[in-house]
Amino acid sequence: MEPTESSGAPNGQRRTEDGGSGRNTVGARVDRINDTAQEAWTRSRDAVSNLRESLDIDGRVDRNPYGMLAAALGVGYVLGGGIFSPLTARIVGFGLRMGIRLAAIPFIKEELLGLAESVGDGSGEAGSKSRRAKQSNINKGR
Amino acid sequence: MEMTDQIEQTARELGDRVRPQIEQARKKLTTFNDEAVSYIKENPGRCLLGAIAAGFIIGRIARR
Numbered sequence: 288m289e290p291t292e293s294s295g296a297p298n299g300q301r302r303t304e305d306g307g308s309g310r311n312t313v314g315a316r317v318d319r320i321n322d323t324a325q326e327a328w329t330r331s332r333d334a335v336s337n338l339r340e341s342l343d344i345d346g347r348v349d350r351n352p353y354g355m356l357a358a359a360l361g362v363g364y365v366l367g368g369g370i371f372s373p374l375t376a377r378i379v380g381f382g383l384r385m386g387i388r389l390a391a392i393p394f395i396k397e398e399l400l401g402l403a404e405s406v407g408d409g410s411g412e413a414g415s416k417s418r419r420a421k422q423s424n425i426n427k428g429r
Numbered sequence: 430m431e432m433t434d435q436i437e438q439t440a441r442e443l444g445d446r447v448r449p450q451i452e453q454a455r456k457k458l459t460t461f462n463d464e465a466v467s468y469i470k471e472n473p474g475r476c477l478l479g480a481i482a483a484g485f486i487i488g489r490i491a492r493r
Contacts, residue, residue, distance in 0.1 A: 339474075348473040352466050355473075359480035366481070367488020374491040 339345065348355045369375060469476045 363484020
């Protein structure tokens with residue numbers, strides 16, 4: 288049976304009228320809570336250190352500090368609910384536009400070079416036609 | 430010809446005047462970068478938690 292708590296003991300101190308026969312006092316409960324809290328703290332610290340070791344966070348930060356900071360910023364952004372926001376839509380749209388433009392640069396460059404060559408040869412349309420014919424021959428070969 | 434020489438002279442003087450400042454700014458930026466990297470390497474947990482918190486706040490603001 289659980290021993291009863293002694294009443295009237297100031298500040299949770301154990302009353303000595305029972306001769307210290309192991310009665311559970313408020314002080315003992317506080318001690319137990321303290322022990323439990325310390326154990327929980329130790330366990331959570333161990334869990335965090337285990338996670339850090341398994342994910343090799345220190346090594347990753349050593350190798351790429353700014354990248355890890357950016358990744359952490361992104362994780363926080365997602366956790367903050369910013370992923371389906373107008374700002375994200377604008378950023379993604381801007382990135383897509385830039386990506387498409389950057390991908391189109393080689394084609395535009397090639398076209399401009401071809402145009403410049405044909406103009407330099409003095410046979411603008413003929414050069415373009417011959418290039419188109421070459422391209423179609425290549426495509427047929429595939 | 431004289432005009433070209435004058436422009437060239439002016440550009441050279443301007444370059445000589447600006448070059449030390451650019452060099453100084455470059456050194457300062459390099460020092461700042463080194464300090465930031467060493468701080469992040471010394472305190473990875475704090476920096477990552479701070480970055481997550483900053484991202485969280487930005488995400489909260491962006492959601493509105």
